[in-house]
Amino acid sequence: MACAGDDRWAPCPCSAAMLRIAQTLNGQLRAAMERAFPEAAQQASAAGQALDPQLAPASKPEFGDFQANGALPLAKPLGQPPRAIAQAIVAQLASEPAFAQLCLEPVIAGPGFINLTLRPERLAAEVGARLADPRLGVPVGANQGAGQGVSAGPVIVDFSSPNIAKEMHVGHLRSTIIGDCLARVLEFRGHPVLRLNHVGDWGTQFGMLITHLKQVAPEALEHPDAVDLGDLVAFYRQAKARFDADEAFQATAREEVVKLQGGDPVSLKAWGLLCEQSRREFQQIYDRLDIRLVERGESFYNPYLQKVVDDLNAATLLVTDDGARCVFLEGMSGKDGKPLPLIVQKRDGGFNYASTDLAAIRYRFSQAGDGASRVIYVTDAGQASHFAGVFQVARRAGWIPQGASVEHVPFGLVQGDDGKKLKTRSGDTVRLKDLLDGAVQRAEADLRLRLDQEGRTEDGAFIQHVAHTVGLAAVKYADLSTNRITNYQFSFDRMLALTGNTAPYLLYAVVRIAGIARKGGDLEAAAAAHLTFTEAQEWALVRELLKLDAVIAEVEEELLPNRLCSYLFELSQVFNRFYDQVPVLKAEEPARSSRLALCLLTTGTLKLGLGLLGIPTLERM
RNA sequence: GGGGCUGUAGCUCAGCCGGAUAGAGCGACGGUUUCCUAAACCGUAGGUCGUGGGUUCGAGUCCCGCCAGCCCCGCCA
Numbered sequence: 001m002a003c004a005g006d007d008r009w010a011p012c013p014c015s016a017a018m019l020r021i022a023q024t025l026n027g028q029l030r031a032a033m034e035r036a037f038p039e040a041a042q043q044a045s046a047a048g049q050a051l052d053p054q055l056a057p058a059s060k061p062e063f064g065d066f067q068a069n070g071a072l073p074l075a076k077p078l079g080q081p082p083r084a085i086a087q088a089i090v091a092q093l094a095s096e097p098a099f100a101q102l103c104l105e106p107v108i109a110g111p112g113f114i115n116l117t118l119r120p121e122r123l124a125a126e127v128g129a130r131l132a133d134p135r136l137g138v139p140v141g142a143n144q145g146a147g148q149g150v151s152a153g154p155v156i157v158d159f160s161s162p163n164i165a166k167e168m169h170v171g172h173l174r175s176t177i178i179g180d181c182l183a184r185v186l187e188f189r190g191h192p193v194l195r196l197n198h199v200g201d202w203g204t205q206f207g208m209l210i211t212h213l214k215q216v217a218p219e220a221l222e223h224p225d226a227v228d229l230g231d232l233v234a235f236y237r238q239a240k241a242r243f244d245a246d247e248a249f250q251a252t253a254r255e256e257v258v259k260l261q262g263g264d265p266v267s268l269k270a271w272g273l274l275c276e277q278s279r280r281e282f283q284q285i286y287d288r289l290d291i292r293l294v295e296r297g298e299s300f301y302n303p304y305l306q307k308v309v310d311d312l313n314a315a316t317l318l319v320t321d322d323g324a325r326c327v328f329l330e331g332m333s334g335k336d337g338k339p340l341p342l343i344v345q346k347r348d349g350g351f352n353y354a355s356t357d358l359a360a361i362r363y364r365f366s367q368a369g370d371g372a373s374r375v376i377y378v379t380d381a382g383q384a385s386h387f388a389g390v391f392q393v394a395r396r397a398g399w400i401p402q403g404a405s406v407e408h409v410p411f412g413l414v415q416g417d418d419g420k421k422l423k424t425r426s427g428d429t430v431r432l433k434d435l436l437d438g439a440v441q442r443a444e445a446d447l448r449l450r451l452d453q454e455g456r457t458e459d460g461a462f463i464q465h466v467a468h469t470v471g472l473a474a475v476k477y478a479d480l481s482t483n484r485i486t487n488y489q490f491s492f493d494r495m496l497a498l499t500g501n502t503a504p505y506l507l508y509a510v511v512r513i514a515g516i517a518r519k520g521g522d523l524e525a526a527a528a529a530h531l532t533f534t535e536a537q538e539w540a541l542v543r544e545l546l547k548l549d550a551v552i553a554e555v556e557e558e559l560l561p562n563r564l565c566s567y568l569f570e571l572s573q574v575f576n577r578f579y580d581q582v583p584v585l586k587a588e589e590p591a592r593s594s595r596l597a598l599c600l601l602t603t604g605t606l607k608l609g610l611g612l613l614g615i616p617t618l619e620r621m
Numbered sequence: 622g623g624g625g626c627u628g629u630a631g632c633u634c635a636g637c638c639g640g641a642u643a644g645a646g647c648g649a650c651g652g653u654u655u656c657c658u659a660a661a662c663c664g665u666a667g668g669u670c671g672u673g674g675g676u677u678c679g680a681g682u683c684c685c686g687c688c689a690g691c692c693c694c695g696c697c698a
Contacts, residue, residue, distance in 0.1 A: 056640085059640080059641070060641080067640085069640055069641095072640070073677095082678080109641075110640085110641045111640085200698065203697080203698080204697090298698090321695080322695075324695060326695070326696090332623090340623090341696090342695090343695050348696085353697075354698095380692090382626095382693060383693085385624065385692095385693055386693080388624095412691090412692095419690095450660075481634085481635095482633085483634080487627080494633070497660095501634085501647095505646095505661095515657060516657050517657095519657055554637065563635095566635065569645085577662070577663095580661060580663090581662075581663095583657075585657050586657080599657095620658085
């Protein structure tokens with residue numbers, strides 16, 4: 001989407017600071033290549049392409065800021081050594097005054113790489129510009145579709161989605177945390193975002209739940225506030241146990257499903273009570289994790305299900321097979337090599353999750369519904385083939401508009417230390433609440449131990465606040481910092497470690513800067529100073545800080561939060577090196593103010609980045 | 622049987638349209654503190670990128686085969 005395509009630095013609607021410089025350089029390099037090799041340029045354009053400078057960030061700091069690899073692939077067609085080609089390109093660049101204002105003399109290295117280093121004064125100017133920008137150089141309003149008439153409809157992020165009357169467990173952790181992060185990034189980029197909680201609030205299990213409710217707590221139907229159902233999980237288990245053991249109960253439960261689907265007011269009321277109870281419990285988790293969601297459960301789409309089937313039939317996509325109504329999928333075959341069906345209506349006439357997902361996708365893209373431009377599903381990787389089927393059918397039915405996109409954002413399992421799916425010692429599913437409690441408790445224990453060792457005293461409110469912040473940050477960061485597609489090994493010890501790529505390490509960098517401010521560093525005043533840098537550690541920090549806009553654009557496009565985590569970790573490391581080796585408060589002017597300005601931009605960048613991960617920061621810890 | 626994902630250092634993981642000597646962190650070993658929180662920093666050791674082919678000037682990255690693990694495959698979500 002943003003800056004996508006086969007040419008990374010092609011001009012695009014985003015006009016971000018560092019990205020914009022890269023685009024400018026790309027244009028200058030391309031023009032230089034065209035002047036140096038007009039025949040090759042003509043051939044390329046005849047083939048509908050342009051010469052590609054292959055501009056990329058430098059692979060190592062000693063190579064400068066950017067490298068252009070475009071000379072290498074020209075060696076064979078031109079029949080010249082690649083270094084000679086690079087030399088010719090560089091000679092043409094020399095005649096471009098705008099290039100000389102931007103970069104130092106290019107260096108040809110290795111087999112024919114052109115290494116580019118930005119002029120220091122240019123980097124310092126960029127730092128100054130970011131200090132004056134509350135968005136730190138990250139533009140709003142990318143992804144406008146380059147005038148293709150793409151609707152500016154909302155981006156829908158479908159995530160979390162627990163089941164009513166069941167407890168949120170570790171299985172919901174990744175969807176909730178990753179989905180929230182992606183929503184935050186998209187929002188920050190200026191997209192209207194609809195965060196939808198597609199809760200499982202419909203289905204046959206409600207037959208037994210409602211029957212059980214009517215029998216054990218009939219008063220709840222009259223005075224909803226008077227009854228607290230308490231532990232819904234226990235309630236669910238009781239109902240399930242009776243359902244499995246008692247045939248009469250089973251029969252009543254089945255009748256109850258029919259009554260509920262038929263709109264019986266008492267059944268609906270009982271259903272509503274159960275949903276409300278679940279909602280309260282979910283909300284406690286969401287509040288704790290600072291996650292906003294709009295609940296729109298499966299039941300919302302009930303009125304649209306029949307039309308989905310009817311319209312698929314009218315489009316001649318529907319086939320009745322063994323009593324079930326299916327759409328046979330193209331390019332996906334099952335056993336015997338026969339096409340795989342997507343069942344949209346069961347033999348008994350009932351609907352299933354494919355029907356609901358189709359109704360949802362249609363509603364979300366439809367102008368009468370959400371009118372979305374992009375829909376993102378954050379669910380586990382096991383559902384990949386289900387979504388592939390649903391997307392295909394929706395596409396063939398014409399429910400996904402031109403220019404709109406629908407994406408499954410898959411993630412791997414949460415595993416324990418043993419490499420198997422995370423379970424409690426007794427083999428049960430881990431409750432999300434217990435997992436979060438565990439993280440906070442351990443964070444508190446770590447903190448108390450350290451206070452003890454350092455002879456510090458802090459009040460209870462401080463300890464609670466720090467433990468809560470660090471514990472939850474650790475859980476979120478550990479999840480977000482690995483590539484989501486792989487399975488992720490859950491370990492309290494690793495995520496709460498004070499060193500390495502962890503939340504505490506990043507939070508500590510923010511705390512160090514807050515410490516400088518407390519000890520007399522006026523960060524805000526320094527922002528207006530004339531910036532002069534002399535030390536290697538200062539320049540390393542400057543270069544790292546200026547990468548923010550490119551990183552965020554990348555996360556927006558690839559929907560990979562771990563890219564942002566890696567960046568924030570590297571920024572923290574570079575900052576700690578700077579902090580360790582370059583004095584700030586004790587430096588003479590003008591170095592002192594320039595360094596304070598770097599501290600201000602560093603803390604701003606870390607707070608912004610962590611904020612996009614859904615992690616708040618601390619002043620002391 | 623068909624399909625998907627994964628396989629990179631002892632462990633946990635990065636690796637961004639294919640680009641320079643494959644990178645971190647942890648752990649191990651060795652160093653650094655009259656100085657802004659040492660929860661830090663500096664250094665050393667450690668890899669046949671599962672395996673065999675292919676494409677390419679160049680492959681951890683792309684294509685094909687094989688091996689291993691996990692997941693999905695008609696009326697649960």
